[in-house]
Amino acid sequence: MANIGFIGLGIMGKPMAGHLIKGGHRLFLHSRSGVPKDLLALGGEDFSSPRLVAQHADVIITMLPDTPDVEKVLFAENGIVEGLQSQASSAKIIIDMSSISPLKTRQFAERIVQLGCDYVDAPVSGGDVGAQNATLTIMVGASSAVFERIKPILGLMGKTVTHVGENGAGQICKVANQIIVSSTIEAVAEALLFASKAGADPEKVRQALLGGFAASRVLEVHGERMIQRRFEPGFRIELHQKDLDIALESASALGVSLPNTATVRELFSACLAHGGAKWDNSAIVKMLEKLANHEIQKYPE
Numbered sequence: 001m002a003n004i005g006f007i008g009l010g011i012m013g014k015p016m017a018g019h020l021i022k023g024g025h026r027l028f029l030h031s032r033s034g035v036p037k038d039l040l041a042l043g044g045e046d047f048s049s050p051r052l053v054a055q056h057a058d059v060i061i062t063m064l065p066d067t068p069d070v071e072k073v074l075f076a077e078n079g080i081v082e083g084l085q086s087q088a089s090s091a092k093i094i095i096d097m098s099s100i101s102p103l104k105t106r107q108f109a110e111r112i113v114q115l116g117c118d119y120v121d122a123p124v125s126g127g128d129v130g131a132q133n134a135t136l137t138i139m140v141g142a143s144s145a146v147f148e149r150i151k152p153i154l155g156l157m158g159k160t161v162t163h164v165g166e167n168g169a170g171q172i173c174k175v176a177n178q179i180i181v182s183s184t185i186e187a188v189a190e191a192l193l194f195a196s197k198a199g200a201d202p203e204k205v206r207q208a209l210l211g212g213f214a215a216s217r218v219l220e221v222h223g224e225r226m227i228q229r230r231f232e233p234g235f236r237i238e239l240h241q242k243d244l245d246i247a248l249e250s251a252s253a254l255g256v257s258l259p260n261t262a263t264v265r266e267l268f269s270a271c272l273a274h275g276g277a278k279w280d281n282s283a284i285v286k287m288l289e290k291l292a293n294h295e296i297q298k299y300p301e
Helices: 013-022 037-042 050-056 067-075 080-085 102-113 127-133 144-155 169-197 202-209 217-228 237-254 259-273 281-292
Strands: 003-007 026-030 059-062 093-096 118-121 136-141 158-165
Touching (some): 003 050, 013 026, 013 037, 013 127, 050 059, 059 067, 067 102, 102 169, 102 237, 118 144, 136 169, 169 237, 169 259, 202 217, 217 281, 237 259
Parallel strands (some): 003 026, 059 093, 093 118, 136 158
16 A cells, blocks of 8 residues: 555546545545545545645655646645655655646656656546546656556556656657547548538448448547537547647647647637637537538437
């Protein structure tokens, strides 16, 4: 049993923390919106600040929306670093499972390592369904030795846990993941909209495509959401747009062109302009429907 701190208990963090408690670990919890009562009922302990979490835990996990949120929890007043500094002789492991900037991740890691602790970037893919079912794909940036130490913990939250490389490599992998996923969601939306406007049953088209080379998890899950008009989160458009911002900023620094990613990012921006910040990312289809003056039709059973 490990003493684990978990900071950030939203749609992803809450079930992830629950799996760790059920796996036999002692959990010290903090969330700016309050610790969910069902986690407390499982045995989790509520702490009022990241500093207190860091003082009590040997492994501290963060699962937060964006780069500034992680930076604040780590380095601001009553943050994790203050807790680490109060126990300078105790080497601890910080695992950031948020999706944030690879460049900032490396800077954060350098500062944590200077304190005698270890830093891990371990962003995830799989959405709320993966978090609930402990089937997340986890992409890890860490030293080999640290990865071996934390792999059993990560294995309680994910089905596929891959050591990609040193600090920052996990976030680079997540950016690549978001490029592929966003482009695939947009392609599925185009295909189903085309099929519907051309007069074919989009659900039967989807079923047929799932048996061929066009099959994908995105077609299976997001395609169904588009047809059923179920656009509640899911993975919110505002968060996916944030990930594409990171992708485009990083690509610009590297001198790499990502034209399809830029197009999808603009469609997400259009969703935000229409009040869709909290929509699931499959709702990108709504912007294509506006352009086509046609909504995907669900055929009678």
